[in-house]
Amino acid sequence: NAGVTQTPKFQVLKTGQSMTLQCAQDMNHEYMSWYRQDPGMGLRLIHYSVGAGITDQGEVPNGYNVSRSTTEDFPLRLLSAAPSQTSVYFCASSYVTSGANVLTFGAGSRLTVL
Amino acid sequence: TQLLEQSPQFLSIQEGENLTVYCNSSSVFSSLQWYRQEPGEGPVLLVTVVTGGEVKKLKRLTFQFGDARKDSSLHITAAQPGDTGLYLCAPRGMYSGGGADGLTFGKGTHLIIQP
Numbered sequence: 001n002a003g004v005t006q007t008p009k010f011q012v013l014k015t016g017q018s019m020t021l022q023c024a025q026d027m028n029h030e031y032m033s034w035y036r037q038d039p040g041m042g043l044r045l046i047h048y049s050v051g052a053g054i055t056d057q058g059e060v061p062n063g064y065n066v067s068r069s070t071t072e073d074f075p076l077r078l079l080s081a082a083p084s085q086t087s088v089y090f091c092a093s094s095y096v097t098s099g100a101n102v103l104t105f106g107a108g109s110r111l112t113v114l
Numbered sequence: 115t116q117l118l119e120q121s122p123q124f125l126s127i128q129e130g131e132n133l134t135v136y137c138n139s140s141s142v143f144s145s146l147q148w149y150r151q152e153p154g155e156g157p158v159l160l161v162t163v164v165t166g167g168e169v170k171k172l173k174r175l176t177f178q179f180g181d182a183r184k185d186s187s188l189h190i191t192a193a194q195p196g197d198t199g200l201y202l203c204a205p206r207g208m209y210s211g212g213g214a215d216g217l218t219f220g221k222g223t224h225l226i227i228q229p
Contacts, residue, residue, distance in 0.1 A: 008133050013183060042220060043202065043219040044219075089156075092156070098164060100145040100162045101217055103147075103149075103157075103159065105156025107154070107156055108156055
């Protein structure tokens with residue numbers, strides 16, 4: 001199994017450009033989420049999904065859109081990139097067992113906005 | 115929103131030494147997880163603790179959940195260079211929704227084990 005696959009691994013954008021970070025999982029997990037990781041800020045939740053067709057906002061959703069048309073895919077869209085969105089983005093899929101949410105992360109996508 | 119504090123923020127020690135890192139909050143948690151993240155990779159789950167006072171061991175790593183379920187510690191015995199990484203705690207609050215909303219992570223402890 002590949003687990004959670006994120007593409008691209010690196011991307012450079014100009015301010016105002018749009019792009020989509022792709023995330024795919026092959027573990028048939030119902031739940032998926034996107035985080036950003038910045039120095040000194042830790043991992044912060046952007047958006048999450050509890051199943052196909054259902055998404056919700058996390059701690060820092062502004063400037064990002066998501067959709068979940070299939071169980072496997074959870075793309076993250078930046079509609080108009082800003083320098084403040086320079087970060088490393090992690091996608092995770094998860095399942096819940098014994099009251100704990102068990103996450104499997106992708107390897108990350110490093111985005112630079114100039 | 116629960117406030118999480120991980121300490122120390124940075125720790126650099128020699129191979130073979132023992133160390134303990136902490137995850138603290140004023141909130142009560144239903145469960146808590148520890149993840150390790152290596153440079154250029156995503157975090158990887160090490161352990162989940164659920165019961166107050168619970169102790170779990172993973173080779174040289176010992177995880178403890180506080181009796182009141184407000185804090186946790188990770189102790190590493192005879193640290194090795196392979197233990198180097200960012201250690202993140204991720205508790206789940208008592209009143210989290212459906213179970214599948216994303217976790218809240220601490221800012222982590224950056225651990226370097228020097229050969």
